[in-house]
Amino acid sequence: MAKARATIADVAREAGVSKGLVSFALNDRPGVSAHTRDRILAVAKDLGWSPSVRARSLSSDRAFALGVVIARNPEILSSDPFFPALIAGIETALAPVGQALVLSMVGDADAETASYRQLAAHGRVDGVIITDLRLNDPRLALVEELGLAAVTLGRPDIPSPFPSVNLDDAPGIRDAVRHLADLGHVRIAHVAGPATMLHGARRREAFDAALRELGLDAGPDGCLVIETDFSAADGARATRELLALPERPTAIVYSNDPMAIAGMGVAQRDGLRVPEDLSVTGFDDSDVGRHINPSLTTVSTAAQVWGEAAATALLRVVSGEQIDHIELSPALLVVRESTGPRPGTTTRPPEPGTT
Amino acid sequence: MAKARATIADVAREAGVSKGLVSFALNDRPGVSAHTRDRILAVAKDLGWSPSVRARSLSSDRAFALGVVIARNPEILSSDPFFPALIAGIETALAPVGQALVLSMVGDADAETASYRQLAAHGRVDGVIITDLRLNDPRLALVEELGLAAVTLGRPDIPSPFPSVNLDDAPGIRDAVRHLADLGHVRIAHVAGPATMLHGARRREAFDAALRELGLDAGPDGCLVIETDFSAADGARATRELLALPERPTAIVYSNDPMAIAGMGVAQRDGLRVPEDLSVTGFDDSDVGRHINPSLTTVSTAAQVWGEAAATALLRVVSGEQIDHIELSPALLVVRESTGPRPGTTTRPPEPGTT
DNA sequence: CTGAAAGCGCTAACAA
DNA sequence: TTGTTAGCGCTTTCAG
Numbered sequence: 001m002a003k004a005r006a007t008i009a010d011v012a013r014e015a016g017v018s019k020g021l022v023s024f025a026l027n028d029r030p031g032v033s034a035h036t037r038d039r040i041l042a043v044a045k046d047l048g049w050s051p052s053v054r055a056r057s058l059s060s061d062r063a064f065a066l067g068v069v070i071a072r073n074p075e076i077l078s079s080d081p082f083f084p085a086l087i088a089g090i091e092t093a094l095a096p097v098g099q100a101l102v103l104s105m106v107g108d109a110d111a112e113t114a115s116y117r118q119l120a121a122h123g124r125v126d127g128v129i130i131t132d133l134r135l136n137d138p139r140l141a142l143v144e145e146l147g148l149a150a151v152t153l154g155r156p157d158i159p160s161p162f163p164s165v166n167l168d169d170a171p172g173i174r175d176a177v178r179h180l181a182d183l184g185h186v187r188i189a190h191v192a193g194p195a196t197m198l199h200g201a202r203r204r205e206a207f208d209a210a211l212r213e214l215g216l217d218a219g220p221d222g223c224l225v226i227e228t229d230f231s232a233a234d235g236a237r238a239t240r241e242l243l244a245l246p247e248r249p250t251a252i253v254y255s256n257d258p259m260a261i262a263g264m265g266v267a268q269r270d271g272l273r274v275p276e277d278l279s280v281t282g283f284d285d286s287d288v289g290r291h292i293n294p295s296l297t298t299v300s301t302a303a304q305v306w307g308e309a310a311a312t313a314l315l316r317v318v319s320g321e322q323i324d325h326i327e328l329s330p331a332l333l334v335v336r337e338s339t340g341p342r343p344g345t346t347t348r349p350p351e352p353g354t355t
Numbered sequence: 356m357a358k359a360r361a362t363i364a365d366v367a368r369e370a371g372v373s374k375g376l377v378s379f380a381l382n383d384r385p386g387v388s389a390h391t392r393d394r395i396l397a398v399a400k401d402l403g404w405s406p407s408v409r410a411r412s413l414s415s416d417r418a419f420a421l422g423v424v425i426a427r428n429p430e431i432l433s434s435d436p437f438f439p440a441l442i443a444g445i446e447t448a449l450a451p452v453g454q455a456l457v458l459s460m461v462g463d464a465d466a467e468t469a470s471y472r473q474l475a476a477h478g479r480v481d482g483v484i485i486t487d488l489r490l491n492d493p494r495l496a497l498v499e500e501l502g503l504a505a506v507t508l509g510r511p512d513i514p515s516p517f518p519s520v521n522l523d524d525a526p527g528i529r530d531a532v533r534h535l536a537d538l539g540h541v542r543i544a545h546v547a548g549p550a551t552m553l554h555g556a557r558r559r560e561a562f563d564a565a566l567r568e569l570g571l572d573a574g575p576d577g578c579l580v581i582e583t584d585f586s587a588a589d590g591a592r593a594t595r596e597l598l599a600l601p602e603r604p605t606a607i608v609y610s611n612d613p614m615a616i617a618g619m620g621v622a623q624r625d626g627l628r629v630p631e632d633l634s635v636t637g638f639d640d641s642d643v644g645r646h647i648n649p650s651l652t653t654v655s656t657a658a659q660v661w662g663e664a665a666a667t668a669l670l671r672v673v674s675g676e677q678i679d680h681i682e683l684s685p686a687l688l689v690v691r692e693s694t695g696p697r698p699g700t701t702t703r704p705p706e707p708g709t710t
Numbered sequence: 711c712t713g714a715a716a717g718c719g720c721t722a723a724c725a726a
Numbered sequence: 727t728t729g730t731t732a733g734c735g736c737t738t739t740c741a742g
């Protein structure tokens with residue numbers, strides 16, 4: 001059997017000092033002479049000592065782990081490129097410092113609450129990264145009540161006790177709308193995410209603002225904006241509704257890539273060519289979007305960078321630092337083939353962007 | 356500040372018994388009279404006591420958590436619907452029993468090894484679910500050496516100390532090939548995953564076997580089979596190669612959905628219609644595949660069920676049970692619109708499957 | 711600067 | 727049956 005791991009007691013004995021001193025030396029804290037410290041470190045290395053996270057957890061009351069609770073239907077999640085990239089980014093920040101990521105995926109709001117509670121009650125994590133902010137998000141109060149540290153991905157719409165790590169969606173949407181307007185489009189529709197989700201709402205606001213700025217509008221009763229649950233299926237449904245309109249839009253700005261791809265499918269079934277008859281933009285810059293035909297004009301969001309920044313920030317919060325809101329560079333429009341001049345226009349199509 | 360949580364010491368005092376007895380009662384183990392046990396439980400509930408996972412971890416030498424290490428490029432991962440579903444399934448099994456999932460996402464083999472080592476050295480998890488098995492997978496020996504419990508997702512090609520939870524890919528591929536043969540196709544190509552990945556290899560074997568069984572072959576030098584890294588980009592590349600062949604295939608069996616979708620894009624760019632000029636099948640039944648035009652004939656793999664089964668099995672292993680290999684119902688072909696009769700044939704197209 | 715010792719909250723071997 | 731007690735490995739206070 002594997003021989004028992006070395007403990008600080010072993011190190012202490014071997015180095016001829018006390019456990020306490022070893023602890024001080026190992027965490028390089030003041031109160032140990034340089035000479036003694038070196039000897040202790042040498043012995044520790046010699047013995048192949050490595051700290052026991054469990055023991056440290058118990059005595060220092062910290063978990064050395066961060067948590068993420070994802071509350072989305074796995075179907076929707078599956079086609080969304082956002083989370084894998086986000087998690088990869090988080091890992092990038094965590095692995096080098098020996099922290100772990102505890103991930104929870106839940107289906108509904110009750111399970112979500114339960115999950116945060118359990119994470120806190122079990123002391124599984126020191127803090128959580130709050131993703132997919134909602135309007136008036138109840139999790140802010142919940143997480144605060146639970147005494148967990150946290151950062152939010154994006155800026156909440158209500159006062160928040162937590163710093164936010166923000167990557168602004170608005171410029172991407174605005175650029176998409178402008179790009180379409182430049183191509184001559186006037187009837188531009190938006191297939192939005194759930195209004196209860198902050199990024200869904202924000203993208204929609206950005207869409208409205210961009211239209212206004214250009215002197216356009218979203219049709220009578222705003223009928224050119226349709227809300228969805230972010231799923232490809234719902235994106236297809238929304239597209240059908242838009243194309244059935246008496247005056248159908250010539251361009252549609254989708255709130256994510258899967259919906260845009262599904263929307264293109266619907267349009268093509270209707271005999272419409274993309275982009276000749278209908279221009280389409282997505283959001284998130286998924287891998288498939290790059291390779292379908294026509295390739296998808298979309299907005300790129302650097303989810304991995306976002307994850308890394310959020311985890312890094314949260315680690316600092318956990319270690320007691322007071323940190324400020326962090327602003328990352330905003331989402332960027334990537335022009336490809338799915339957008340073209342308004343039907344009947346002679347503008348030449350934009351050149352496809354880089355992959 | 357939050358008042359300190361109740362501990363078993365509090366419960367013991369309140370109930371007028373010793374800590375040890377409380378521990379026994381709480382874990383309902385023999386050696387406590389029914390009456391005393393009830394009183395202890397009542398007091399515990401009364402005090403709002405809940406166990407400290409940390410203390411339990413330290414004294415019982417268990418983590419009460421399971422680990423998953425995913426070693427894939429986030430780009431590729433992002434478009435793959437498999438993992439989110441898998442993880443959702445794992446959660447389903449873990450949450451009710453108060454266990455946590457520690458997830459690690461790494462970019463290369465070295466980081467992967469380091470990740471397993473760290474998980475074990477830090478005692479973060481009691482066992483790991485080994486995904487994406489490779490040929491002669493070095494992780495089997497590694498994980499065994501580290502003393503972690505484990506189950507493998509799929510059956511390794513080498514003797515393994517761990518039970519496997521298996522969901523057979525072969526029938527899905529075989530059915531896809533047969534389906535295409537039924538439609539009159541003779542030159543059927545395969546865009547395979549990495550040969551070093553077991554499911555990539557197995558799907559390819561299944562493809563070859565199915566061809567043989569039907570009296571077909573994969574072209575001179577097997578030129579109708581092309582290996583990829585599972586990315587949409589590589590799927591597109593493979594498709595280009597296949598379509599450039601002197602005698603190009605009339606049907607392509609892809610090893611995952613993103614590649615199939617990318618492949619359709621390439622074909623369409625070449626002026627080929629799907630399925631009239633080229634039939635295409637995917638693998639994994641992604642959400643987008645259902646909504647593109649034409650919708651994708653694919654193979655459905657119940658990743659969520661797989662995850663749940665694997666986690667459940669691993670929990671049993673961790674708790675000392677001896678378990679057998681587990682076989683789940685195999686992958687299933689879902690016929691949609693991307694497959695049709697061989698060009699020049701008059702067979703009527705299959706009706707699209709259910710969504 | 712150094713060392714001893716008291717926990718952190720729970721488990722489990724042992725004694726009564 | 728019940729209760730006692732000694733750890734698990736580390737942190738940290740308090741004396742020296």
